[in-house]
Amino acid sequence: MESNSLNPASLPSGTLIGRWRLLEQCGRGTFGVVYRAESVDGTQGVVALKLALHPGDARFVREAELLSRIHHPAVPRLLDHGQWQPREGASYAWLVMEWIEGAALYDWASAQRPSSRQVLHLLARVARALEATHAAGGIHRDVKGENIRVRSADGQPFLMDFGSGHFLGASTLTWDSWPPGTSAYRAPEAWGFVLGPGKPPPVPYAPGPADDVFALGITAYRLVTGKYPPSPHPRGEDAWLWHPEKLALWSASTHNARCVPELSALVSRMLSLQPEARGRAEEVAEALERAARKAGPEAEVPLFTGEEARPAGLFPPLQRVTVRPPPRAARWPGLVATSLGASLALGAGVLWSTRSFELPEQPHLAEGEEAKDGGTIAVGDTALTAPVAPERVPSMWPAIRAEVPPKPFPKQRRPNGEGRCSGKELVAINGGCWAKLLVELKDCDNMGGFVHKGVCYFPVWELQRPSTSGPANRDDAP
Template identity: 45%
Template sequence: MGPWRLLGLTAEGSYGVVFRAERAASPGAGVFALKLARQPEDPRFALEVELLSRVEHPNVPRLHDSGEWAGPEGALHPFLVMDWVEGLPLYSWARIQRLSSRQVLRLLAQLARALQAVHAAGGLHRDVKGTNVLVRAADGQALLADFGSCTWRGAPVLTRQSHPPGTPQYASPQAQLHQWKFRRFASARYEASPADDVYALGVTAYRLVAGRYPLIAEAQEAGEEDLFSRFPALVPVEELAQLSPELARWIGQMLSEKPEARGTAAELALGLELAANTVGSEADQPIRSGKPPARGLPEAITREAREAPPVQAPRSVVRRRWPAALLVMGGGLAASMWCVWQAKSGASSEVSGTDAAAPEGETTGLGEVVLTQPLSAPEPLPTSEGIAEEVPKEPLPGQRLPPCKKPQVKIHGSCWIPVADEAPPCIEDTYEWKRRCYVPFFGPPLPATSGQKKKPQGLSDP
């Protein structure tokens, strides 16, 4: 492919594929990562190349080359070549570590420095998350990768939907509230800012230490129209994990509702570095995650949450103007509110197979480049209850039986929903099947058709 010889396919995503490559003229010069667009003339690659050409930082993979490859039918597919990072994605790396608060402070400081360089170049990453962070095996350095959703000041607008690209669970309060407010006006485009990248880094840190996305502290008692007129408070991370007060404070600051309260990437990097160098020996103790605290949610909500599984809707649903805030605010509340909203609006739950987004672990870009042999760890952290649990052979009590409507899929004679951003090992309350994570669907029974006399065994009477 031009001056590059491909050595093997390492990752595939919705928009591109990644190969190990070497320079054909000097094979001993080292290995690189070559990312090739699936679609001809994909304009996202031009944005990525332009921004990466402006950024030179030790915590961002360097851009070495870019060009176009003529496919079998003559169509030109853009490609780019970057540093090959031999390491693991952040969440995968953390599973084989005994993470301490000091370690996390240093990692977050490195990522904040990477964002500082991106923002100084007039750019935005717009998809900061654990699977787009690589921890290098040689020295434990964290690198911010996969700039496929990036933009920069003056860049052409490639998408016209109201919500910005990226992963819904990492969207800032401003992005979520904008999408809810303008859910009926797809052309009301949200303009992302550096503060959105900082918030996404906060979500990444919260999930890294607590093992879950940020949880809502309390439900709002409001009508549907003004339900998200303000962003609800989140459960402080220190209530879900045993970590140093300094780390908890910085994570809380990054997750501030007001953008100006989060601080710039440069301010965060300086504060995190200072904290990592000055915290006491207690910051070297392993971080331990716990169960979420009981909160005073209204009884109707908690009852529905117990009866409905956590639902993560595919990104294609967001494009159909489903409220983004419902997709990110955790577990049972999101599930129950989503069901109530769908029932009121009569919205269809069907999405086309071509619209369905890839899971977070399968997104396009260098964030997927990992070691073929996983790193070893003498004392791995114990897995949480429910992790790597296989889909049961029989339907769960009350679970919907086929026929299953999209995005539900039929597995072992019952209906399941794929979790849009999870790849095995699956977090608790989800189940694994064929290298994907799923939650059971407990919807109301389908209306009986003529000739149906036998009641499905997997459903109970209302």
């Protein structure tokens, strides 16, 4: 095959890239494709070669630099990197890492049914990987179950996919308010920064080590319960569950009685509203290791019996724990900001403030590639477990985009008799009221938006007001 006819998305077996010979394609993400490969001299064995789908993609260069700074047994070793030029004027970045044979975290747990002690050891090792990442001046920015692989040979976990990562001194590649990451794992302070009062922030939100720790907490919670915790989205219907007095309603041990208290408490700690309360990755790792040593014999009981209604499939849909809401309608988003503003003023109040338009209670997740593990925009070691998509020429934008539906959603705000929506920055589209979000179209799905005439929009929901009949019950207030 002529080199100028090679497409990075569908290279044949035997293609040479640097000193590596491709064996087979394993999967494909939005920005990269992963191949099994071997060294031409046969000395290295099977490796994972990740190749950019778009020429000049600086994400791969940044990922290679970050990986070269991290030296930890729970992070795949960077073996090589470079530029592939199939024709003049086109250069595609690539990098080679050690091959980790194993399953993604949630699938491993579903098959192996680990005990609380096993999970404590596993989370401690991942926390140590984050410690090494942060010590190198880096941030992972996309910690989640699909980016943690458990090696089949010895059950050791590995933190994968640093394609969304960043490190001190690296140039900013995008200037959207939202950095790369997965919406279901975003920390409360990220939601508060981007969706706070006033105009959109002039600079993107800058995740820190505490964001990685929070995402590890989300990962741990889903690992133990099989579902995501309530969303910290400030306009979410479950926002009241983040009140300090309500946290016990949805702790890990509440939804899985087999989870020992030591593990449940550490999961809750990682999910603290205040970043400083979570602790540094090093502190979290030490606490997990200490709990694994000191937990009693009940920590040996498998967390799952195999009869639970756990999400099925390699990439289960987004499911959250459910808690019976209080009878007072004060749990509705519009009232949460008022009733909780004072009690959460010490560092957490920003979570509940919103802009002048209403937002959906949960980020919308498109079906298919962008809905894996809560949605993703990472470069894609996750493609290692993804089925290979039908061959197509790569484009600069994801192919999956949800268009504004032809009619409004149930409970979506409607325009007035003049066809206008009350509220600043709201527009009427197809019989419903929508709020425009200033993000690139490639990020619209991941942000929970819908596309209309080349612009990303959020649906605006009607706020349900509490009944004024009967006295208020203070004990029911969130």
